Amino acid sequence: MKMIEIQNLKKSFGELEVLKDINMSVDAQEVVCVIGPSGSGKSTLLRCMNRLEEPTAGDIFIEGDNLTSSKTNINELRQRMGMVFQQFNLFPHMTVMENITLGPKRLKGKSPAEAKDLGIKLLTKVGLVDKAETYPDNLSGGQKQRIAMARALAMEPHIMLFDEPTSALDPEMVGEVLQVMKDLAEEGMTMIIVTHEMGFAKEVADRVIFMDEGFIVEQGTPDELFNHPQNARTQAFLSKVL
Amino acid sequence: MMESINIILEGLPTLLKGMGMTVEVTVISLILAMIIGLILGVFSITKSKVLRAIATAFVDIIRGTPLLVQILFIYFGIPSVVDISLTAFSAGVIAITVNATAYLVEIFRAGINSIDKGQMEAGRTIGLSYAQTMRLIILPQATRRMIPAFVNQFIVSIKDTSLLSVIGLAELTLSGQSIYAVNFRAFEILFAVGVLYFVIIYSLTLFSRWLERRLDVA
DSSP, X not given: OOSEEEEEEEEEETTEEEEEEEEEEEOTTOEEEEEOOXXXXXXXXXXXHTTSSOOSEEEEEETTEETTOTTSOHHHHHHTEEEEOTTOOOOTTSOHHHHHHHHHHHHSOOOHHHHHHHHHHHHHHTTOGGGTTOOGGGSOHHHHHHHHHHHXXXXXXXXXXXXXXXXXXXXXXXXXXXXXXXXXXXXXXXXXXEOSOHHHHHHHOSEEEEEETTEEEEEEOHIIIIISOOSHHHHHHHHHHO | OHHHHHHHHHHHHHHHHHHHHXXXXXXXXXXXXXXXXXXXXXXXXXXXXXXXXXXXXXXXXXXXXXXXXXXXXXXXXXXXXXXOOOOHHHHHHHHHHHHHHHHHHHHHHHHHHTSOHHHHHHHHHHTOOHHHHIIIIIHHHHHHHHHHHHHHHHHHXXXXXXXXXXXXXXXXXXXXXXXXXXXXXXXXXXXXXXXXXXXXXXXXXXXXXXXXXXXXHO
């Protein structure tokens, strides 16, 4: 079974058609990077996958469950898909530990002690165990993003969605965030990453998707897409960014 | 001077009783207004056009008419066509509640809207429902920003209760009037009435300053 299966997805904002006809699927443990110029629809595509944006037409199946069906419990389904945002979106009125344990306590019925153990485990994983009692405002951008990943992972998701996770970071902090993502990929997490980090995509992705003007223009392994792009638009984009 | 003090002291038991009534009406009304205001405030930011229209119509109508007219309408107007009789107390609570609600809706709406929409998205992607995200993520942050505006409205509502004297509710202002109607010492009595209003309002101000300081630390 595919982890994600998207059929004839369309999304419009008013008159503006952002996604025109998207068909794609993602296998378990696959790492897919989505690249393309800004305005190409890549973030919208990602946000459709957990219904932060309501698809205008088409079907999306997550582990076989129809995302847009009225029978689907969207809250339960979202627990299986973690999301990391460009702007981190940590909860500023909660400590780092509270940020991470909120979901496990409220939604997974974990006791405070169990949740805290999980929190410490995840903070160790992202290398920030000493920040447990800190408030987000006192963290650097790179630290915030690592906490945001720990918060998403606390729900023990089957899929992780990343929406330009390093675009709001100072250059010297990009590495620490990409390292955590790389570790996650090596552990076999299914990941869809919208990114401008071409080096990272080359190194970590199993498959790279190039989007432009609401279509998937071309996709393939990093070697195929970066070294032998077939489409003229892919070639033009890559010549600008590489 | 001694005579003035004696006039005030003689009137004080009646005035304190009136002050108690003012506080009672205000507290009940504001608790109700906060609850209804929050509900209509959430209505005003939902995607549902119907709910938004309800909230907007309510706010526009209540803000667009004088409180005194609303009080008279509820106490004299409605019972003249519908077969219900309201005590001055009930009518007063309804009028102050309805009026304060209209302003509180706007405070809730603006406060909730001031929170970055990424906060709602982050809550929802964890798997929290809309209501859970509102309660655990959005409102705790929004409330801190809303406190000064709430206190402002509470103070206005406390003073608005003096208008309930026109329907015969024995709150602080009417209690004063009933004393100087007998002893003709309007200066002393109204001075005392003013001091008692000030005591209520200044206590609230001090409390809110303390609360804001406490929340800033957290």
